Amino acid sequence: MAELSQERHKPPRNLERDRELIIACPPMRSNVNLSRIVRTASCCGVRRLVACGNPKIDPKIARDGIETVEIEVRRSLLPVLRQLRKENFQIVGLEQTSESVNMHSFRFERRTVLVVGHERLGISDEVLQGLDHIVEIPVFGLPYSYNAGTAAAMAMYEYCRQFPTG
Amino acid sequence: MAELSQERHKPPRNLERDRELIIACPPMRSNVNLSRIVRTASCCGVRRLVACGNPKIDPKIARDGIETVEIEVRRSLLPVLRQLRKENFQIVGLEQTSESVNMHSFRFERRTVLVVGHERLGISDEVLQGLDHIVEIPVFGLPYSYNAGTAAAMAMYEYCRQFPTG
Numbered sequence: 001m002a003e004l005s006q007e008r009h010k011p012p013r014n015l016e017r018d019r020e021l022i023i024a025c026p027p028m029r030s031n032v033n034l035s036r037i038v039r040t041a042s043c044c045g046v047r048r049l050v051a052c053g054n055p056k057i058d059p060k061i062a063r064d065g066i067e068t069v070e071i072e073v074r075r076s077l078l079p080v081l082r083q084l085r086k087e088n089f090q091i092v093g094l095e096q097t098s099e100s101v102n103m104h105s106f107r108f109e110r111r112t113v114l115v116v117g118h119e120r121l122g123i124s125d126e127v128l129q130g131l132d133h134i135v136e137i138p139v140f141g142l143p144y145s146y147n148a149g150t151a152a153a154m155a156m157y158e159y160c161r162q163f164p165t166g
Numbered sequence: 167m168a169e170l171s172q173e174r175h176k177p178p179r180n181l182e183r184d185r186e187l188i189i190a191c192p193p194m195r196s197n198v199n200l201s202r203i204v205r206t207a208s209c210c211g212v213r214r215l216v217a218c219g220n221p222k223i224d225p226k227i228a229r230d231g232i233e234t235v236e237i238e239v240r241r242s243l244l245p246v247l248r249q250l251r252k253e254n255f256q257i258v259g260l261e262q263t264s265e266s267v268n269m270h271s272f273r274f275e276r277r278t279v280l281v282v283g284h285e286r287l288g289i290s291d292e293v294l295q296g297l298d299h300i301v302e303i304p305v306f307g308l309p310y311s312y313n314a315g316t317a318a319a320m321a322m323y324e325y326c327r328q329f330p331t332g
Binding site: 004009010011012015019039044063067096097099122123128129134137138144146147150154158 | 170171172173174175176177178179181185202205206208209210211212229230231233234261262263264265270288289291294295300303304305306307308309310311312313315316319320323324326327330332
C-alpha cells in the first residue's frame with residue numbers, strides 16, 4: 001500500500017435519489033446530542049429533521065449540517081408523526097422495549113421516519129403506541145444502553161447500508 | 167402493540183465468546199470523543215482499548231466503560247500495533263484514503279484491532295502504511311466526514327453485526 005494517501009473530506013457518494021429518511025427527536029436533554037445527530041444526518045444525506053421543544057443547534061458540533069438539514073421545530077412529536085404517516089412514511093422508533101426487533105435483522109422501508117429517544121426517558125409511551133416498528137441495537141455490556149446520539153448514528157449507518165444510493 | 171413496554175437498560179445479549187476486537191486511538195484532540203468511544207466500546211462488549219498521549223476519560227461520558235474497558239495507555243501506536251499483529255490481530259484503520267474499502271462490503275476478521283483517526287489529522291502516514299486494511303464509511307453530504315466518535319461507533323456496530331455472538 002505504498003501509494004496510498006489520505007483523502008480526508010473527499011467528495012461524498014452520489015445519491016441517485018433524495019434520501020427519504022427523516023429523523024424525529026423529542027425534546028432532548030442535551031443540545032450536544034441533538035447537534036451531533038444533525039451532523040451525522042447531514043453526512044448521511046438526510047435533509048429533514050424534526051426537533052421538539054427548544055432546540056439549540058451548536059454550529060461547532062453540527063458543522064455544515066446546520067445549513068444542509070432543514071430543522072422543523074415542533075411542540076411535540078405526535079401530530080407530525082401522524083401527518084408523516086399519511087404521507088406514507090413508516091414510523092420507526094429506536095428503543096429497548098419488550099417487543100423491539102433487533103436492528104441487525106430489520107429491513108427499513110426507504111420512506112422512513114426514525115424516532116430517537118430522550119437520553120433518560122427514551123420514547124414516551126404515547127409515541128411508542130403509535131409507531132409502526134420499534135427497533136433496538138443489540139447491547140453486549142454496561143451501561144446497557146448507547147448514548148442517544150450514538151444510537152441514532154448506528155441506525156442511520158444501517159439505513160444507509162440498506163439504501164446506499166438513496 | 168398494546169402490551170409493549172419500555173425496557174431501558176435491559177440485560178445485554180450474551181456473547182458466546184469474548185470479543186476479540188480491540189480499539190486503538192492515537193492521541194486524540196478531544197477527551198470527550200475518547201470517552202464516548204469508551205462507552206460505546208463497553209456497550210459492544212469490547213474489553214481492551216489502547217489510548218495514546220495523555221488520555222483523560224470522563225466517567226460521566228464513558229459511564230461504566232471506565233470500569234469494564236481496560237485502557238492501555240501508550241506513547242504511540244506503532245509499537246503496540248506491531249505487537250498485536252504478531253498476536254494474529256488484523257489491523258484495520260478507519261480513514262478516507264485513495265485506497266480505502268467501503269465498510270458496507272468489508273468483512274472483518276474476528277481478531278481485529280480497529281484504529282481510529284485523530285479528529286483533525288486522521289491516521290498518521292506512518293501508521294497508515296502499517297495497516298492491513300483501510301475502511302471508510304460512505305459519506306453522502308457535508309461536512310464530508312463523520313465525527314471521530316461517531317465513525318468509531320458505526321464501525322463497532324458493523325463489527326458486532328458481523329459477529330453478533332462474539
